[in-house]
Amino acid sequence: xxxxxxxxxxxxxxxxxxxxxxxxxxxxxxxxxxxxxxxxxxxxxxxxxxxxxxxxxxxxxxxxxxxxxxxxxxxxxxxxxxxxxxxxxxxxxxxxxxxxxxxxxxxxxxxxxxxxxxxxxxxxxxxxxxxxxxxxxxxxxxxxxxxxxxxxxxxxxxxxxxxxxxxxxxxxxxxxxxxxxxxxxxxxxxxxxxxxxxxxxxxxxxxxxxxxxxxxxxxxxxxxxxxxxxxxx
Amino acid sequence: xxxxxxxxxxxxxxxxxxxxxxxxxxxxxxxxxxxxxxxxxxxxxxxxxxxxxxxxxxxxxxxxxxxxxxxxxxxxxxxxxxxxxxxxxxxxxxxxxxxxxxxxxxxxxxxxxxxxxxxxxxxxxxxxxxxxxxxxxxxxxxxxxxxxxxxxxxxxxxxxxxxxxxxxxxxxxxxxxxxxxxxxxxxxxxxxxxxxxxxxxxxxxxxxxxxxxxxxxxxxxxxxxxxxxxxxx
Amino acid sequence: xxxxxxxxxxxxxxxxxxxxxxxxxxxxxxxxxxxxxxxxxxxxxxxxxxxxxxxxxxxxxxxxxxxxxxxxxxxxxxxxxxxxxxxxxxxxxxxxxxxxxxxxxxxxxxxxxxxxxxxxxxxxxxxxxxxxxxxxxxxxxxxxxxxxxxxxxxxxxxxxxxxxxxxxxxxxxxxxxxxxxxxxxxxxxxxxxxxxxxxxxxxxxxxxxxxxxxxxxxxxxxxxxxxxxxxxx
Amino acid sequence: xxxxxxxxxxxxxxxxxxxxxxxxxxxxxxxxxxxxxxxxxxxxxxxxxxxxxxxxxxxxxxxxxxxxxxxxxxxxxxxxxxxxxxxxxxxxxxxxxxxxxxxxxxxxxxxxxxxxxxxxxxxxxxxxxxxxxxxxxxxxxxxxxxxxxxxxxxxxxxxxxxxxxxxxxxxxxxxxxxxxxxxxxxxxxxxxxxxxxxxxxxxxxxxxxxxxxxxxxxxxxxxxxxxxxxxxx
Numbered sequence: 001x002x003x004x005x006x007x008x009x010x011x012x013x014x015x016x017x018x019x020x021x022x023x024x025x026x027x028x029x030x031x032x033x034x035x036x037x038x039x040x041x042x043x044x045x046x047x048x049x050x051x052x053x054x055x056x057x058x059x060x061x062x063x064x065x066x067x068x069x070x071x072x073x074x075x076x077x078x079x080x081x082x083x084x085x086x087x088x089x090x091x092x093x094x095x096x097x098x099x100x101x102x103x104x105x106x107x108x109x110x111x112x113x114x115x116x117x118x119x120x121x122x123x124x125x126x127x128x129x130x131x132x133x134x135x136x137x138x139x140x141x142x143x144x145x146x147x148x149x150x151x152x153x154x155x156x157x158x159x160x161x162x163x164x165x166x167x168x169x170x171x172x173x174x175x176x177x178x179x180x181x182x183x184x185x186x187x188x189x190x191x192x193x194x195x196x197x198x199x200x201x202x203x204x205x206x207x208x209x210x211x212x213x214x215x216x217x218x219x220x221x222x223x224x225x226x227x228x229x230x231x232x233x
Numbered sequence: 234x235x236x237x238x239x240x241x242x243x244x245x246x247x248x249x250x251x252x253x254x255x256x257x258x259x260x261x262x263x264x265x266x267x268x269x270x271x272x273x274x275x276x277x278x279x280x281x282x283x284x285x286x287x288x289x290x291x292x293x294x295x296x297x298x299x300x301x302x303x304x305x306x307x308x309x310x311x312x313x314x315x316x317x318x319x320x321x322x323x324x325x326x327x328x329x330x331x332x333x334x335x336x337x338x339x340x341x342x343x344x345x346x347x348x349x350x351x352x353x354x355x356x357x358x359x360x361x362x363x364x365x366x367x368x369x370x371x372x373x374x375x376x377x378x379x380x381x382x383x384x385x386x387x388x389x390x391x392x393x394x395x396x397x398x399x400x401x402x403x404x405x406x407x408x409x410x411x412x413x414x415x416x417x418x419x420x421x422x423x424x425x426x427x428x429x430x431x432x433x434x435x436x437x438x439x440x441x442x443x444x445x446x447x448x449x450x451x452x453x454x455x456x457x458x459x460x461x462x463x464x465x466x
Numbered sequence: 467x468x469x470x471x472x473x474x475x476x477x478x479x480x481x482x483x484x485x486x487x488x489x490x491x492x493x494x495x496x497x498x499x500x501x502x503x504x505x506x507x508x509x510x511x512x513x514x515x516x517x518x519x520x521x522x523x524x525x526x527x528x529x530x531x532x533x534x535x536x537x538x539x540x541x542x543x544x545x546x547x548x549x550x551x552x553x554x555x556x557x558x559x560x561x562x563x564x565x566x567x568x569x570x571x572x573x574x575x576x577x578x579x580x581x582x583x584x585x586x587x588x589x590x591x592x593x594x595x596x597x598x599x600x601x602x603x604x605x606x607x608x609x610x611x612x613x614x615x616x617x618x619x620x621x622x623x624x625x626x627x628x629x630x631x632x633x634x635x636x637x638x639x640x641x642x643x644x645x646x647x648x649x650x651x652x653x654x655x656x657x658x659x660x661x662x663x664x665x666x667x668x669x670x671x672x673x674x675x676x677x678x679x680x681x682x683x684x685x686x687x688x689x690x691x692x693x694x695x696x697x698x699x
Numbered sequence: 700x701x702x703x704x705x706x707x708x709x710x711x712x713x714x715x716x717x718x719x720x721x722x723x724x725x726x727x728x729x730x731x732x733x734x735x736x737x738x739x740x741x742x743x744x745x746x747x748x749x750x751x752x753x754x755x756x757x758x759x760x761x762x763x764x765x766x767x768x769x770x771x772x773x774x775x776x777x778x779x780x781x782x783x784x785x786x787x788x789x790x791x792x793x794x795x796x797x798x799x800x801x802x803x804x805x806x807x808x809x810x811x812x813x814x815x816x817x818x819x820x821x822x823x824x825x826x827x828x829x830x831x832x833x834x835x836x837x838x839x840x841x842x843x844x845x846x847x848x849x850x851x852x853x854x855x856x857x858x859x860x861x862x863x864x865x866x867x868x869x870x871x872x873x874x875x876x877x878x879x880x881x882x883x884x885x886x887x888x889x890x891x892x893x894x895x896x897x898x899x900x901x902x903x904x905x906x907x908x909x910x911x912x913x914x915x916x917x918x919x920x921x922x923x924x925x926x927x928x929x930x931x932x
Contacts, residue, residue: 035455060796091864092811092857093818097759100811104803108849112791112799117794134856141859149860150853155853158791160840167462167788183451197451204452211444218416218430219437219459229400293563303513324631325578325624327586330526333578338571342617345558345566352559374626384621387616391558393607394615398557605815633928649917657887677910684882684896685903685925693917695866 003049005074006231007067009057009114010084011040014184015133018202021079022210024050029074033066035058037228045082051075057084057110063128073220078123079213082111087137088149103151111155115142115162119171126170129213133205136179136233163222172220173214176187178205179227200228236275236282238307240264240300242290242347243317244273247417248366250312252277255443257283266290266299282307290317290343291335300350305381309354312362312446320370320381328380344388348395352404359403362446365392366438369412369466389456396455405453407445411438412460428465433461469515471540473497473533475523475580476550477506480650481599483670485547488676490516495540499523499532515540523550523576532584542587545595545679548577553603553614561613569617577621581628585637588634592636595679598625599671602645602699611630622647622689629688640678644671645693702748704773707767708756708813709783710739713750713883715831717901718780721909728773732765748773754784756809757801766816775820780827781810786847794846801851810854814861818870825869828912831858832865832904835878835932845926855922862921868920871919873911877904878926886896899927 005014005143006023010016011032024030024159029049032040040052051073055066070077088099107167115130138156141149156175163173181187189200205226212221227233239256243249244265253263253276262282265273273285275437284306288299319339322330348363353404357362371389389408396406414420416432424431438459445454460466472489475496476482484494486509491536495515498506506518516540521532536543552572554565581596587592603611604618611618622641647653649665655665673690678687693699705722706838709715710731719742723729728748739751742923750772754765756837769776787798812857814829821827837855844851856875862872880886882898890897904925926932 010744016931054335071295082376092814092861093864097736097808097812100808104807104853108803108853109796112794113796114843115791125791139857141856141861141863142249143860143864146811146857146860146864153856154803154807154849155851157836157840158845161842161845162839162840163850164466165792165842165845167464172462180452197452200448201451204449208444208452208454211441215441215910216431216434216437217462218434219413219441220462221458222460223440224457225454227455229403229450229453233397261653261696325628326631328578330579331574333575337574337620341620342563345561345612346563348558370623374623374628374630376627376631379578379627379631382623382627383620387570387574387620390603390607390615390619393610393611394609395607397607398559398609398612424533442569461569585890622779630932633930636928638928646918663919667915667917670915674910674914674920675908682900682903682909683928684898684900685879685907686928687907687924688926690923694919695869695916695919696869697866699863 003029004078005029005031005070005076006079006081007033007070007077007118008081009033009110010082011043013039014182015178015194015205016083016166017043017081017138017201018206019209020047020050021207022203023079024048026210028079031070031074058105060113061084063110063113063117071217077118078127080114080118081131081133081209082114083133084110085133085135087151089144089148090134090146091143100147100150103147104154107151108154108158111158114119119166122170124172128171130162131209131212133169134175136177138175138177145233160222168219172212172215172216172217174221175223176205176209176212177223179225180231181196197230198228200226236260236262237311238262238264238303238309239312239314240303240310241267241316241349242266242343243315244276246272248411248435248438251439251441252316253280253283255320255436255439256312257281259443261312264303264307266337266356279459279460290347291338294345296346296350297359303304309358310351311360312365313347313351314366314442315347316384318366318368322377323379324376324377327437329364333380333383334465336380337387338386341387344391352399352466356402361404363395363404363406364442364445367410369409370412371408371410378454379422380410392416393455400453401449405445407450407454409438409442409445409455411457412458413464430463433459469493469495470544471495471497471536471542472535472545473499473517473543473584474547474549475499475576477509479505481644481668481671482549485549485675486513486516486670488669488672489545489578490514492676495547497536497540500620512541513695523580524571526579527590529579529583531577542591543584544593546580546584546676547597547599548580549599551599551601552615555610555611555614557609557693558612566613566616569613570620574620576626585632588637589635594637596628596639597675598636598641599676600641600643602641602643604641626688631685636683638678638681638683642671642675642691643689643691644679645691645699646697648653664694664698666692702726703727703777704728704730704775705778705780706732706769706817707780707782708732708809709781710742712738713881714901714904715782715879716742717815717905718782718908719749721866721902721905722778723747725920727778730769730773741820746763756813757804759812760810762809762816763810774819777826779813779817780830780832780908781813782832783832784832786850788843788847789845790842791845793888799849800844802846803853805880806850807853807857810857813827818865821844821870822868827863827870828871828901829870830911831874833874833876835876837874840854859921866919869916871911872918873920875908875911878924878932879930896929897927899925
């Protein structure tokens with residue numbers, strides 16, 4: 001089995017699942033990480049050469065053991081897609097220090113922990129892809145993203161630092177800015193009046209992520225948006 | 234003949250030719266515009282359903298008649314790739330008002346003139362792609378780009394204004410930032426010591442432009458870089 | 467008379483007049499440039515050591531003769547405040563090539579022409595200030611600023627290029643982004659329901675411009691906003 | 700005693716001390732916070748109406764008790780200057796999760812904790828200033844700022860979110876980007892060959908911070924650079 005290995009971190013019914021399917025279809029073995037196995041174990045069973053691992057990415061030890069398992073069961077990682085991204089909503093007056101910290105841990109600290117697990121092998125092979133899934137809040141702090149935006153901005157700065165350091169070693173680090181509401185049951189239920197057209201489709205996000213992972217190294221992109229055509233920005 | 238029509242403006246041996254080949258291979262009829270027919274007439278003869286037109290894009294009348302010819306010979310345009318981009322080098326003390334103006338005309342005014350030719354039919358069909366080929370100077374004014382950077386920044390602002398206006402009509406306007414030295418004979422001769430790896434390959438730029446033109450409208454990108462992996466940025 | 471010389475370009479009842487008053491109060495001789503003398507001749511008569519000059523800043527010859535007159539009557543320029551900034555409103559479909567060009571001429575070409583007149587003496591003295599008055603549109607292209615935003619973005623890129631080149635010679639080039647509606651009779655009449663608080667006061671803009679011109683060179687600012695506290699951004 | 704109160708967090712021999720002196724001279728009572736009292740107790744004794752408080756800003760309880768003391772001894776805070784900003788140097792391969800976290804705690808979490816202490820009274824009075832002291836790394840992630848830049852970017856995003864939320868209440872939140880090496884004994888010793896001109900002077904930084912705190916609310920700045928004239932950027 002010489003299939004390359006893709007790890008998707010933060011796999012729910014939306015982007016994570018679509019990314020996993022896309023890489024699986026493209027011939028990758030896929031490791032699906034989420035806090036629980038509830039959704040991922042079912043998804044893994046539908047895909048060839050896929051495994052599901054329960055992992056809290058904010059826990060250094062948990063990340064270490066997840067990647068040890070991945071290397072043992074699937075081999076070295078060639079593409080890491082970091083899609084974990086929980087966020088709180090609220091102004092500086094609304095949010096607690098605890099929420100501020102947990103947003104940062106999921107979006108920034110977890111990104112560092114996961115990346116550090118795959119860099120050595122990627123450097124050794126002179127190749128590899130690390131894609132972070134960002135959001136509008138990665139670029140701007142809005143009144144009500146006092147916890148989420150600092151977390152996403154930290155992730156973006158980490159991605160940029162990593163890109164500057166790792167690109168010359170042949171490792172393509174990039175950042176996808178999802179600037180819209182993703183089309184999943186939870187968002188559809190909250191916004192029953194919105195047409196299909198209003199939403200970002202997870203499969204379309206996955207397609208651009210996959211494109212990033214296939215760009216020849218003479219012409220890499222770092223930061224790319226995924227935004228519905230009707231979105232105001 | 235129901236093939237879609239692609240117009241490439243600014244066709245020389247580098248990006249322009251690669252973009253034309255890419256769209257031709259993908260099943261497009263292609264119109265190749267450049268100031269002279271010297272290079273484009275030969276390239277057109279190598280491609281199926283391709284025509285070469287001599288056109289100074291800074292001349293409103295010339296642009297009008299070029300697009301009239303395109304519509305008559307090939308049909309309405311579905312993808313416009315604006316690759317014209319001559320630039321002067323020099324500080325604010327070095328450049329003349331004439332150079333400042335001609336940089337702006339090629340990079341910004343020509344972009345407006347060409348775009349205005351294709352928008353009505355794109356709006357009518359609720360689809361279409363307009364891609365501007367930018368440069369590092371689109372984003373920052375360096376000491377020695379006192380003429381070039383204002384021209385490219387104007388182009389970028391035009392592209393952004395157009396995107397905000399036209400995306401909701403189904404027209405995908407985007408901007409590719411080429412952040413590196415393109416691999417063509419002229420640059421190779423100037424930099425004989427640089428390895429292949431140092432350069433951006435036109436075919437790789439063309440691939441990302443083509444990807445932009447195929448993104449589903451639920452997840453469009455506006456601004457995308459094409460940068461060699463070893464580039465300092 | 468050893469008073470320093472300030473030139474304000476684009477002097478009407480709003481920012482231009484306030485800037486002129488501020489520098490006059492601070493002990494500068496002031497040259498007031500506008501297309502006509504209607505307003506400026508009256509203002510000049512109210513200020514000490516002030517002259518009014520009719521000048522179309524988009525006309526290279528007119529700029530040359532205006533600065534010749536300034537040097538003769540007042541002496542070498544130590545502060546140049548470029549406040550000329552007419553703009554059209556409209557989408558890419560609304561605007562004409564002529565409007566696109568005239569916006570660029572007033573905001574970008576005129577800025578170059580004026581700056582080139584003062585740089586040699588500033589370089590010789592190792593000091594001087596050049597402040598460009600920008601707008602929200604300097605940073606982003608909105609749907610309805612298809613002509614104005616490319617012009618302002620070109621001005622901003624020119625300012626940035628100039629700053630990178632001229633700061634090391636002791637010349638402080640900076641850019642003030644006015645992000646709000648200026649409080650002048652014309653805007654008040656158009657928006658009769660808005661409270662005083664909604665507007666940017668010209669005197670407050672002038673104060674920040676003057677602050678920029680007094681910063682010690684160990685800690686210069688390049689780009690600074692002037693935005694009313696209640697503005698949405 | 701009706702003097703206004705300024706709190707400076709992160710007071711060492713450089714910017715912190717200069718900011719404290721500037722506000723003291725301008726008629727403020729000043730509270731000086733640093734992890735130890737070693738430097739601040741001496742500085743406080745030189746200034747009128749100044750107190751020194753030992754405070755680890757990353758400790759929620761410590762911040763709470765410091766501000767309780769400030770309110771009791773000096774009164775409600777009208778200007779908060781957040782200058783705490785320790786940073787590690789290193790690429791994503793060099794840094795530990797612990798360093799990544801401590802950088803974030805000092806630059807981002809501490810900023811939140813301190814700001815939350817002063818907002819209620821500022822809102823009640825409809826006025827107040829909160830200035831964050833950022834760095835080049837607030838804007839860009841360089842290869843060797845894998846820990847520092849995410850921390851500073853988080854701080855910047857928090858500042859931006861706070862500005863959007865608090866400006867309409869009359870509270871001026873702003874961010875000063877220090878883009879240069881500050882002139883203090885430690886940096887001078889490390890770079891003995893650099894001329895005075897190479898460095899940013901703390902007093903000049905303090906002057907621009909004070910200017911930010913005196914801007915009338917019709918024309919506030921959010922993000923302002925302090926950069927030596929000879930710096931490359």
